[in-house]
Amino acid sequence: MYTPYPTERSRAIGERVEAFVRDVVTQYEQDPRCGSHGPSDELMHEMRALARAQGVLTPHILADGDHLSQLETAAVLKRSGISPLGPVALNTMAPDEGNMYLLGKVASAEQKTLFLDPLVSGQARSAFFMTEPALEGGAGSDPGMLMTSATPQGDGWVINGRKMFITGADGAEVGIVMARTSEANDPKTRATMFLVKLPNPAVRTERVIDTIDSSMPGGHAVVMLDNLYVPNAHVLGQVHEGFHYAQVRLSPARLSHCMRWFGSTARAHEIASRYATHRKAFGKPLIDHEGVGFMLADNLIDLQQAALMIDWCAKIIDEGSLATAESSMTKVAVSEALFRVADRCVQVMGGLGVSGDTIVEQVFREIRAFRIYDGPTEVHKWSLAKKIKRETLLKEQA
Structure with a gap:
């Protein structure tokens, strides 16, 4: 359900990121230092030290300070999100990721030394x-x-x-x-x-x-x-010029939310699929009951469409556009699709799905919030409707 890597360097980085998140970060998901207001700074620094040692900290910013393209970033950040803790451990989490992008584009050399460098190094939030x-x-x-x-x-x-x-x-x-x-x-x-x-x-x-x-x-x-x-x-x-700079930050930061939560939701689908394959009821595995199997099939469709939408918007940004409308469309489509996937995962897993025994319940909560932050679905649709009206009237006047 992941789209192909766009470049060989994104493949090399993405594969290391995925291995680190699956092998190391997932072991922290039940850590008591994960509280209702997020993982503690102690836990964050512990995980980041491990990421730094394995060369995957802040993987979207290269050693020479260059930034991966948005399409390459999508390939990497999707995989950083395989665990809800992955972006924290790898230093790709909001708001830091978006703030680093903005500072890299707008800050002076002196400001970068004082404010950007501590973020890129993972030492500060x-x-x-x-x-x-x-x-x-x-x-x-x-x-x-x-x-x-x-x-x-x-x-x-x-x-x-x-x-x-x-x-x-x-x-x-x-x-x-x-x-x-x-x-x-x-x-x-x-x-x-x-x-x-x-x-x-x-x-x-x-x-x-x-x-x-x-x-x-x-x-x-x-x-x-x-x-x-x-x-x-x-x-x-x-x-x-603050509102202008907010637009510079907005589309990439909005899109990187889609990237990270795609990874977490894809993992929730993996967990629900394993559960449905091995859990039996009424004489056969749950996945063989159409009511369950079809939900997982719908998940696969939604995830693939979300992945393609993310990559489409990333390409628009890479071409030099602010991608304001495109990122609005992507944020709506992806957040709503991922919420459907997360909701089905909870439903497939029944009681286990609403428990804290897996990340499925947390992913459901995170994606529900994602439909609001960085602009509620309805605000984006309202903005797009204004664009449709404006362009329609211009065509009529031409």
């Missing part, structure tokens, strides 16, 4: 401070509602605001903060990205939210930014 409390009117799927503000002061900026669902904030050492830099009376919201070394007394975690998913270190936090001072040297890129 990061957080992307964008989403704000919905009930306070803050930004979520609509970035134009951004309330966190940055005000010029001396040789830098002072940032104030409240962020919510900030993945990995608790324990992060690198922060990318999105803040509004347009005047309050400006009808057009303009934003800027700021780089912050953490911990910082002006960045206070109020609480880590209990959520349905549990794969990302640090969980998802509510964070108060209270008179946070950032020097001009730590502005990422240009002032007022």
